[in-house]
Amino acid sequence: MFFSRIRWRILFPFVALILITMSAVTLYGLDVLRETYLDSLEATLFSQATLLADRMADPLVSSPQTIQPLTERYGDLLEARVTVIDPAGRVLGDTAQDPAEMDNHLRRPEVQQAMGAGEGTSLRLSNTLGYEMMYVAVPVRAGEETLGVVRVALPVHDIRAAVARVRGAIVAGSVLATLFATGLAYIIADRIVVPIRRLTDVVERMAAGDLRARLLPTTRDEVGALTRSFNAMVDRLRAMISSLDNERGRLAAVLDHMADGVLITDGEGRVRLANPAAVRILGLSPGAALGRRLAEVVRQHEIIALWRQCNEASEEQTELVEVGRQGSFVQAIVTPLGGAEPGACLVILQDLTRVRQLETVRRDFISNISHELRTPLASLKALSETLQDGALEDPPAARRFIDRMDIEVDALTQMVQELLELSRIESGQVPVRLTPVALGDVVIPAVERLRPQAVRAGLALTVEVDPQGPLVLADTERIQQVVTNLVHNAIKFTPAGGSVRVYAVVGEDEATVLVQDTGVGIPSEDLARIFERFYKADRARTGGGTGLGLAIAKHIVQAHGGTIGAESVEGRGSTFHFTLPLAASVGSAEGQ
Numbered sequence: 001m002f003f004s005r006i007r008w009r010i011l012f013p014f015v016a017l018i019l020i021t022m023s024a025v026t027l028y029g030l031d032v033l034r035e036t037y038l039d040s041l042e043a044t045l046f047s048q049a050t051l052l053a054d055r056m057a058d059p060l061v062s063s064p065q066t067i068q069p070l071t072e073r074y075g076d077l078l079e080a081r082v083t084v085i086d087p088a089g090r091v092l093g094d095t096a097q098d099p100a101e102m103d104n105h106l107r108r109p110e111v112q113q114a115m116g117a118g119e120g121t122s123l124r125l126s127n128t129l130g131y132e133m134m135y136v137a138v139p140v141r142a143g144e145e146t147l148g149v150v151r152v153a154l155p156v157h158d159i160r161a162a163v164a165r166v167r168g169a170i171v172a173g174s175v176l177a178t179l180f181a182t183g184l185a186y187i188i189a190d191r192i193v194v195p196i197r198r199l200t201d202v203v204e205r206m207a208a209g210d211l212r213a214r215l216l217p218t219t220r221d222e223v224g225a226l227t228r229s230f231n232a233m234v235d236r237l238r239a240m241i242s243s244l245d246n247e248r249g250r251l252a253a254v255l256d257h258m259a260d261g262v263l264i265t266d267g268e269g270r271v272r273l274a275n276p277a278a279v280r281i282l283g284l285s286p287g288a289a290l291g292r293r294l295a296e297v298v299r300q301h302e303i304i305a306l307w308r309q310c311n312e313a314s315e316e317q318t319e320l321v322e323v324g325r326q327g328s329f330v331q332a333i334v335t336p337l338g339g340a341e342p343g344a345c346l347v348i349l350q351d352l353t354r355v356r357q358l359e360t361v362r363r364d365f366i367s368n369i370s371h372e373l374r375t376p377l378a379s380l381k382a383l384s385e386t387l388q389d390g391a392l393e394d395p396p397a398a399r400r401f402i403d404r405m406d407i408e409v410d411a412l413t414q415m416v417q418e419l420l421e422l423s424r425i426e427s428g429q430v431p432v433r434l435t436p437v438a439l440g441d442v443v444i445p446a447v448e449r450l451r452p453q454a455v456r457a458g459l460a461l462t463v464e465v466d467p468q469g470p471l472v473l474a475d476t477e478r479i480q481q482v483v484t485n486l487v488h489n490a491i492k493f494t495p496a497g498g499s500v501r502v503y504a505v506v507g508e509d510e511a512t513v514l515v516q517d518t519g520v521g522i523p524s525e526d527l528a529r530i531f532e533r534f535y536k537a538d539r540a541r542t543g544g545g546t547g548l549g550l551a552i553a554k555h556i557v558q559a560h561g562g563t564i565g566a567e568s569v570e571g572r573g574s575t576f577h578f579t580l581p582l583a584a585s586v587g588s589a590e591g592q
Helices: 006-062 064-078 109-117 157-207 222-257 276-282 301-313 353-388 395-427 439-449 451-456 476-492 549-559 583-591
Strands: 081-085 091-094 120-125 132-142 145-155 261-265 271-274 317-323 328-336 345-351 435-438 460-464 471-474 499-506 510-517 564-569 573-581
Touching: 006 064, 006 081, 006 120, 006 132, 006 145, 006 157, 064 081, 064 091, 109 120, 109 132, 109 145, 145 157, 157 222, 261 276, 276 345, 301 317, 301 328, 301 345, 328 353, 353 395, 435 439, 439 451, 439 460, 439 471, 439 476, 439 499, 439 510, 451 460, 451 476, 471 476, 471 573, 471 583, 476 499, 476 510, 476 549, 476 573, 549 564, 549 573
Parallel strands: 460 499
Antiparallel strands: 081 091, 081 145, 120 132, 132 145, 261 271, 261 345, 317 328, 328 345, 435 471, 499 510, 510 573, 564 573
16 A cells, blocks of 8 residues: 555665665674774784783793792783793693693694794683683794793673674664654655645646646756646647537537438447437437437438448448428438448438428429419410301300400419519519508508408408507508408308408517408318418319419518418318517617
8 A cells, every 4th residue: 555655665665775774884884893893902912912922931931930920910910811821731820710720721722823823813712711702822932942822811791892882873873864864765755746746636637627727847857847748738738628629519509500410320320429400300309319229219210221231331321211200301311430430320311391392382383373374274265266166256245255355364464463473572572661550551441442342242341450559560552462362361261141350469569460250261281381372272272363362461471570370270260360560669679
């Protein structure tokens, strides 16, 4: 556990090195000190022994009986054990014991060395005294003749005591030095570790998302250089992440607002990204697709088969697929993303439902206009052929046919005029002059012009619009055209005895005009298409009209910034409504 931290990995080897070094120095120093003491003692004893050898030469020749007293006197002066031995090894004088009781010393090591080499020394246990002593012996000579051997000795325990005192001092000094060095090593290790710990804290803050974290360099060494490099790296990383965030934000905005659905799958076929358009097209709940396999998300087997073909062939695959029960059409494009991740695919779903609907509308428009033109043209053709076949010879019949042809030409002329007007309105070529006008001045005159028609049809026509009502921004002529169209349709498709009600609802910013009838109603399947050009419900086809009135009304209302719509229940009547902006709300909005 300790060695998992840098401080201890630095401190422990340093302290161990100090302990080993101090122990080795202590042991070596003590050994050198002991040897030094012994060498010094040996030199001193040699000097003393040499001096005594000079003094003992005459007594050994002339008066051997004085050897013991001299030995004792010199031993007291030197405070050492002095021994005099004759050449045969017999002890003649000794300061520690009676010579007569002592063993022969000829075989003592120091005596042998002195007799052979001129001097001898030995560090050994004394057989006489029973403790370790250092012996130094020198021969006593008179010319070439050896008269004996003088030996001087001192106990070694004094040296051991001195060495022990020095050892204690050295050990105490070593301990103090070790403690001091340990403290210094701790400080050094801490100075090394603190910047690393600070750097670690900054890295942890960055990992938690705080990219503003910085570390101020406090030194000029390698740690300072590392700190500066780290700060530079953080700045570059922050700039890179900011750039990536911006790119991701732009990509997310694009994906969120794309009309096409986008799915990205990984190598295992799991959905890693699905934009809102894909969720809407596939009818999924938000977030339900992420992390799930494509086969669990997409219910259309054609898309799944397309994805498999893309994985197998590693080529882009395209197919038109019908999605859902509403008959929505989607063009699925599956593209491999091998460069990003092996097996990953990009699935693009292009909603072509509106395109198909527009294609259907185009076909219906062609069909409807063909139908509308065919009837009057066929009538004109029949009438002209009848006239050519001899009806001209019958003036009354010819007159009737010509009147009928005039009616058909008028119908064709009306159709062409309405088509031209609708085209001009859609292209913006018809100016809409918006002026503040009372809502009643727009609605009531248009309704009153149709009242005789309602009376002839046996209908009750009521107008519930205040003549002094709110001001709206409208082109009076154009809006009256809208009201006339809606009321005329209500009268035409309401059986006798029914009623047509025109009323208005005023809101905060707009006024809504409603035309409600009790007529035959509109089938639900036709309700969404009644504002298309030439589109007629089945009941409407039996009556007159070009089928362009509601389309013109829609474009006029939209040019005023309003909306138009209808609700109907088949057999129970219909309600058409459109909105106009209030003049007061527009003025207040401009003032703000």
